[in-house]
Amino acid sequence: xxxxxxxxxxxxxxxxxxxxxxxxxxxxxxxxxxxxxxxxxxxxxxxxxxxxxxxxxxxxxxxxxxxxxxxxxxxxxxxxxxxxxxxxxxxxxxxxxxxxxxxxxxxxxxxxxxxxxxxxxxxxxxxxxxxxxxxxxxxxxxxxxxxxxxxxxxxxxxxxxxxxxxxxxxxxxxxxxxxxxxxxxxxx
Amino acid sequence: xxxxxxxxxxxxxxxxxxxxxxxxxxxxxxxxxxxxxxxxxxxxxxxxxxxxxxxxxxxxxxxxxxxxxxxxxxxxxxxxxxxxxxxxxxxxxxxxxxxxxxxxxxxxxxxxxxxxxxxxxxxxxxxxxxxxxxxxxxxxxxxxxxxxxxxxxxxxxxxxxxxxxxxxxxxxxxxxxxxxxxxxxxxxxxxxxxxxxxxxxxxxxxxxxxxxxxxxxxxxxxxxxxxxxxxxxxxxxxxxxxxxxxxxxxxxxxxxxxxxxxxxxxxxxxxxxxxxxxxxxxxxxxxxxxxxxxxxxxxxxxxxxxxxxxxxxxxxxxxxxxxxxxxxxxxxxxxxxxx
Numbered sequence: 193x194x195x196x197x198x199x200x201x202x203x204x205x206x207x208x209x210x211x212x213x214x215x216x217x218x219x220x221x222x223x224x225x226x227x228x229x230x231x232x233x234x235x236x237x238x239x240x241x242x243x244x245x246x247x248x249x250x251x252x253x254x255x256x257x258x259x260x261x262x263x264x265x266x267x268x269x270x271x272x273x274x275x276x277x278x279x280x281x282x283x284x285x286x287x288x289x290x291x292x293x294x295x296x297x298x299x300x301x302x303x304x305x306x307x308x309x310x311x312x313x314x315x316x317x318x319x320x321x322x323x324x325x326x327x328x329x330x331x332x333x334x335x336x337x338x339x340x341x342x343x344x345x346x347x348x349x350x351x352x353x354x355x356x357x358x359x360x361x362x363x364x365x366x367x368x369x370x371x372x373x374x375x376x377x378x379x380x
Numbered sequence: 381x382x383x384x385x386x387x388x389x390x391x392x393x394x395x396x397x398x399x400x401x402x403x404x405x406x407x408x409x410x411x412x413x414x415x416x417x418x419x420x421x422x423x424x425x426x427x428x429x430x431x432x433x434x435x436x437x438x439x440x441x442x443x444x445x446x447x448x449x450x451x452x453x454x455x456x457x458x459x460x461x462x463x464x465x466x467x468x469x470x471x472x473x474x475x476x477x478x479x480x481x482x483x484x485x486x487x488x489x490x491x492x493x494x495x496x497x498x499x500x501x502x503x504x505x506x507x508x509x510x511x512x513x514x515x516x517x518x519x520x521x522x523x524x525x526x527x528x529x530x531x532x533x534x535x536x537x538x539x540x541x542x543x544x545x546x547x548x549x550x551x552x553x554x555x556x557x558x559x560x561x562x563x564x565x566x567x568x569x570x571x572x573x574x575x576x577x578x579x580x581x582x583x584x585x586x587x588x589x590x591x592x593x594x595x596x597x598x599x600x601x602x603x604x605x606x607x608x609x610x611x612x613x614x615x616x617x618x619x620x621x622x623x624x625x626x627x628x629x630x631x632x633x634x635x636x637x638x639x640x641x642x643x644x645x646x647x648x649x650x651x652x653x654x655x656x657x658x659x660x661x662x663x664x665x666x667x668x669x670x671x672x673x674x675x676x677x678x679x680x681x682x683x684x685x686x687x688x689x690x691x692x693x694x695x696x697x698x699x700x701x702x703x704x705x706x707x708x709x710x711x712x713x714x715x716x717x718x719x
Contacts, residue, residue: 199486221489224589225631225638226613228431228582229486232573232590245573247586250486 195253198231206238206257209246213238213257213310223250238308238315241293259310266299274299276307287314297352298323298370319370324379325349330362343375388713398699398711401522405479405499405695408518414475414501419464421481425674426456427463428659429613430666433485434459435494454672457483460692461500462614463677466645469502469688470680477501479695490707491637493715497695504688508628508644511689512603515632515640518693519601528704530635536600542626543607547584550592555584556608563587596633605630612655615643632693634701642691649681 196207205216214235223229229250236243238259248254264276264285273286274296287307289296295305295317303323308316330346343355346362354368356375365379390398409416426434435457458464461478468476482498503511516538523534547555553566563583567575570591575582596602605628609617612627619625628644646652656673663670699711709715 199488221487221492222586222589223431223487223489223492224585224593225641226429226431226611227585227588230586230589247573247575247578249582 194256196256197253198248198250201231201233201248206259207235208255208257209235213259213315217243238310257310259308259315261306261308264305264307266301266303266305268301269296276305279304285314287317291315292317295319295370297350298325298368299350300325321370322367322376323350323370324365324367325352326365327356327360327362330356330360333358385718387718389709389715389718390711390713394699394703394705394711395713397703400525401699401702402479402695404522405518408521409477409501412475414477414503415473417465417468417473417476417478418480419458419461419468419478421458421483422455423458423464424455425463425672425676427459428656428663428671428673429459430659430662430668432459433487433668434671435483435485436669456671459484460498462690462692463674465500465502465690466685467676467680469504470683470685475501475503488716490709491697491700493696493708493712495716495719496708498692499695499698500690500692502645502688502690504686506689508605508630508642508689511642511644511691512630512632515642515691515693516601519632519634519639519698522698522702526702526704528702530637530701530704533597533600533635538600539602540605541596541602542605543611546592546596546604547587550595551587593633593638594636597635597637602633603630604633612646613641613643614646614652614655616646630691637697637701638694639697639701640691640693642689644689645685645687647681647685647687649678652681653678 196205201216201219203216203219207214207216214237216233217236218234220232221229222232231248231250233246233248234243235246238257263279265279267275267277267284269275273288274292275284275286277284291314293316298319299305303319306318307314325348327346328349331344333342333344342358344358345353346356346360347353348368352368352373354366354373354375356366360366360375360378367376367379368374369376406416437455439453439455460482461480465476465478477500479499480497481495483495485494487494503514519534523531541549544555547553551566551570553562560580560583563580567583567587572586572590575586578586596604606626607615607629609625609627612629615627615629617625617627630642631638632640660670696708696711699705700708703711705711
C-alpha cells in the first residue's frame with residue numbers, strides 16, 4: 193500500500209483519512225479559470241458507513257487503505273457467528289453477525305461471497321449480486337386486484353423478506369437483487 | 381466484458397452537430413476577414429501560469445535519451461496558442477484566429493480533458509468591450525439552431541459582474557479586505573466542508589470554482605470582469621478613479637460554465653518579463669517544474685505588439701452547452717480514459 197495523489201483519485205478507491213479507512217464515492221475535479229485545481233470527494237467511512245465530504249488541493253497525497261479482499265464460501269452459522277472458508281487458503285474464518293450488515297439474509301450453504309478485511313476484521317461481506325431463492329411463505333394476495341403493480345410480502349428460504357407480484361406463489365424460486373433486496377423475475 | 385472503452389464516447393449524431401458548429405465558426409471569421417492560422421502544438425517554450433501544468437517531452441535523435449540537460453532539448457505540448465499568435469501579430473499579421481488542440485496536464489473531470497480544442501482570436505485596435513460584444517455575437521449565431529437550455533439563455537440580455545462583486549453577491553464577503561476567519565465562516569454558511577490549512581488564496585479559488593461559477597450565466601450570458609492584478613495573466617492593468625488597480629481580463633460564463641477567457645492585451649515587454657518572473661517564483665513556491673521562458677515571445681513584444689484584444693473559447697464546452705450534454709466526454713470521441 194502506498195501513497196496516492198489526487199490525480200489517481202477515482203470511485204471505489206480506498207484511502208486512509210484521520211486514521212480510518214474510507215472509500216471514494218464521488219470525485220469532482222474543480223478548477224476555476226486560471227486558479228488552482230481541487231478534488232472534492234465524497235467518501236464513505238468503511239467502519240461506520242457514514243459519508244462525508246473532503247476537499248483536497250490538486251497534488252496532495254493520502255495513504256491508500258490496506259483493505260484486502262478475499263473470496264470465501266459460506267459454511268454455517270450458530271446465530272451469532274457465521275463461518276466462512278477462504279477459497280484460496282482453505283482456512284475457516286468466523287465473522288460476527290453485526291459485521292455481516294444484513295448480508296446473512298441472502299446466504300445459502302456454499303454461497304460464495306467477497307469479504308473485505310481491515311486490521312484483521314471483516315468489514316464488508318458482499319453476496320452474489322443475484323441469488324435464486326425459494327419462497328417458503330407467501331400469504332395469498334387479493335386476487336381481484338388487477339391494477340398491475342400490486343406487490344405483497346413473502347419470506348425466502350434464507351429468511352429474507354421480499355416484495356413479490358401477485359402471480360408469484362409459495363414454493364416458487366425467484367431471482368433477487370441482493371444490492372437492493374428487490375424481486376427481479378421468476379427464476380429460470 | 382469490461383472493455384467498452386474501445387468505442388468512441390460521443391455518438392455519430394453528436395459529432396455531426398459538433399462539426400456543424402466548427403463550420404459555422406470558420407464562416408463567422410471568414411465573413412469578418414479574420415485569417416485562420418496554424419501554430420505549433422509542440423514547442424520549445426511555454427507559458428508560466430502558476431496553475432497551468434504542461435506535458436513535457438524531449439527532442440531526441442534515434443530514440444535515445446540525451447544525457448545533456450540543455451534546456452534547448454526540452455519540448456512542451458502547448459497549453460495555449462497565445463504566444464505564437466502574438467508573434468504573428470508583431471510580425472504584421474492582420475486579425476487572426478486559431479482553432480485547434482491545446483493540452484493541460486492534470487485536468488480531468490466533467491468539464492476538463494487534458495487534450496482539448498481551443499478557439500483563440502485577436503482583434504487589432506479593439507478594446508475589451510468591443511471584443512466581448514463579438515464573443516456574444518458569435519455565441520448568439522451558434523445558438524440560433526439549437527434548442528438546448530443554454531441556447532435559450534443566449535437570447536437573454538447579457539450581464540456583467542466584477543470579480544470583487546461576484547464574491548460580495550454570491551458569497552457574502554469582500555475578497556479584498558475579509559479576514560481568513562470571515563471567509564471560513566462564509567464558506568461554512570454556504571455548506572462547504574472544512575478545508576483545514578487552506579489559505580485565503582485557496583478559499584478564494586475554491587469558492588470561485590464551487591459557488592460563484594455555478595451561479596454565473598444562469599439568466600443569460602454573464603461576463604466576469606476586472607480581475608485583481610495578481611490574476612491579470614496577460615491582461616493590461618487599469619488604474620480606476622478611486623486609485624484601485626484592476627486587470628482588463630474577462631471570462632464568459634454561460635449556464636454556470638466558464639466558456640471564455642479574454643484580455644485587453646498587455647503589450648509592454650518590461651512588464652511582461654516581470655510577470656513571467658513573478659509566475660516562476662510562484663511556481664517554485666508551489667514546488668512545480670518551471671518552464672523555459674519564451675524568449676521569442678518577449679522579443680516579439682520588444683519588436684512591438686499592436687494594441688489589441690484577444691480571447692480563447694473552449695470548443696468542447698461550447699459543444700456541451702449547445703448540444704445539451706452534461707459532460708465533456710459526451711462531445712469527445714476519445715476522451716482521456718479512452719485515448
